[in-house]
Amino acid sequence: MGAIRVTKRPDGVAVLTFDNPKGKVNILSPEVVEEFRAVIDDIERDPGVKACVLVSAKPDNFIAGADLKFFLSIRDPVVGERFSREGHALLDRVAGSSKPTVAAIAGLALGGGLEVALACHYRLAADDPKVVLGLPEVQLGLLPAGGGTVRLPRLVGLPAALPMMLTGRRVRARKALKMGLVDALTSPGGIEETAIRAALGLLDGSIRRSARKRPWTERLLESPPGRLLLFRQARKSVLAKTRGLYPSPLSILDCVQTGYAKGPAAGYDRESVLFGQLVAGPECKALIGLFEATTELKKPLDATPPRPVERLAVLGGGFMGSGIAAVSLELAPVVVRDLSQKALEGCARSVYSGLSKRVQSGAISRFERDRLFSRLHLTQEAEALRRAGLVIEAVFEDLDLKRKVLAEVEALVPAECVFASNTSALPIASIAEKALHPERVLGMHYFSPVPKMPLLELVVAEKTAPWAVATARAFAVKQGKTVIVVEDGPGFYTTRILSPFLNEAVLLLEEGARMEALDSALKDFGYPVGPVTLLDEVGIDVGAHVAKELGPVYAHRGLGASDALPRLFEAGYQGRKNGRGFYLYPPRGKRGKKRPNAEVYGLLGGVPRRPMDRKAMAERLALLMANEAVHCLQEGVLSSPRDGDVGAVFGLGFPPFRGGPFRYLDALGARQAVNQYEALAKLHGQRFTPAPLLVEMAKSGKKFYEG
Ligand SMILES: NC(=O)c1ccc[n+]([C@@H]2O[C@H](COP(=O)([O-])OP(=O)(O)OC[C@H]3O[C@@H](n4cnc5c(N)ncnc54)[C@H](O)[C@@H]3O)[C@@H](O)[C@H]2O)c1
Missing domain, CATH: 3.40.50.720 (NAD(P)-binding Rossmann-like Domain)
Incomplete structure (x- = not known):
């Protein structure tokens, strides 16, 4: 059974109903794209068909995006590039056809799903909170490769389009109407009939798409110098946020700029080339891996039925x-x-x-x-x-x-x-x-x-x-x-792996690291906040308490906690909550930036501050966290590397593009990781001794994720 049903009506409207027989959501796999192409061939050839409506039979999604399993399987950039080019060719035919096409959106229209709608001549959405439109590819380390980087800015304007593409910002129906992303709203029931009427209206000229009125500020920003300014600002903000660790937002900017500078065809071409590179790259694999893991984790664990919770x-x-x-x-x-x-x-x-x-x-x-x-x-x-x-x-x-x-x-x-x-x-x-x-x-x-x-x-x-x-x-x-x-x-999983990570940060401060340098080094590695700031956010009292609870449990592995946190707490430093911690904070309700609190250095061994290798600092912390995660897997605290990666990324901010501690170790390779641990153990002590499971894997050449 196919994924698209075609109903040719006597009034000349062909209704294309997307209804994936294999799941709850419609997705664009290579097979569905192929089927879509065959349907378009037939519609173009059939003189009885004058207009088209695209609709979904699923209750809460139009088309939710592309087939991520397919993307995960791509190793060769050429395969990704070809998929994108085929998509362009197909959607160009929809957009260029003399037979008007209406997209009827009554649920999620994300990624490739929104790009299909963008290629249509008219977009109708249900006035329903279930309607969510967006191009979230950037969150998976990808870019919209079905013409989105070219069509979206032209439809809604560059200032509105850039955040949607660069941060994955999603919009709901009413906002979509306001910004011109959809042409009209309708009540959720009967959207198909309204879409058919719209298609007939486009055909007989009673409905005309009116171009959105653009405010003068937007017109100014859409002038060539205005655009240049927007691109410059966008690039600056991407680099500030990602520290250059994520290639996809910069690639998106590249495509949009090319599309403006050299025309849509060049923009599409750039989309295909850069998409091919991204989809075959490690960041996208890690991010899609995490997304797939969260989807799997929504399913029941086993056959035990949950009891109803009525209150x-x-x-x-x-x-x-x-x-x-x-x-x-x-x-x-x-x-x-x-x-x-x-x-x-x-x-x-x-x-x-x-x-x-x-x-x-x-x-x-x-x-x-x-x-x-x-x-x-x-x-x-x-x-x-x-x-x-x-x-x-x-x-x-x-x-x-x-x-x-x-x-x-x-x-x-x-x-x-x-x-x-x-x-x-x-x-x-x-x-x-x-x-x-x-x-x-x-x-x-x-x-x-x-x-x-x-x-x-x-x-x-x-x-x-x-x-x-x-x-x-x-x-x-x-x-x-x-x-x-x-x-x-003790500490379950997340608190247990966080504890040695934060303790190592304190030890580095005791060795003479500067707090801002240490925070910045970990942000360069990909953590959203540095460990010293994190200690202040969590609270030095809480940190001291956890260190007291967990330190003795793992002291035999050299992971005994530094006594600096209790000392700081006794001296009145609590962190963000009382405005005084490793940093000093402006009084509550007052604006201002936090400043390093040099006083605390006196309670941290009193050694002089000295520059330290940033990469080495970051690796000490991240490797310690990863080693503890391996211990958790080996002891059965965790039942899979997948759970460990999801917990570290979504609970503790382990850099998402690295996929989590287990994927990070896989990327290093167990042999290389063990060598690094052993070298660190020689320098800094027993706490860096690699977990026995990792040592075994180094011998057998195994990985946490096979395939
Ligand atoms: N704050 C965090 O970031 C965080 C994160 C994860 C887990 N936790 C855990 O969550 C728990 C609560 O933390 P919080 O930050 O919300 O603390 P909180 O101080 O904001 O709230 C605790 C509340 O418990 C109330 N309380 C005390 N004794 C009570 C009793 N016998 N019956 C009913 N209420 C009582 C207090 O009046 C207070 O309002 C702690 O175990 C903490 O470790 C906190």
């Missing part, structure tokens, strides 16, 4: 509790219990403001905001927890307190209620030590800020039952989280 209870309405409540309201009524009325008021403010932001972006209506907000119940009473199917605690990080709230909950809720702790590092088994039902206790480790951070680390203790895991996991997936399931233990 969620959150204990602690502080920073994390408020975030957890906010991402859960669409799934169930949420009770937040806190002992402090002030905290509950703060929780209400934070949830309401988050919902209002979603109204502003067009994701939900005002009515929906009010409906969701009415599902939030704030209370100081424990009684309200009685009917919860899932309880997530986010009270202070204190073992006794966590045990106490668990006992309180157990006295109230039925045995099938799951109890999850959002602890950052306390072992779940010790929280559940005295539990009546340890089988329903687990960890749901969210990252802050919860609404923004995609990762959830689900921590399974020895006694946790599979049904509890399935229930918590299914709930988190519905919250939109990418869930990695890890085994219980």
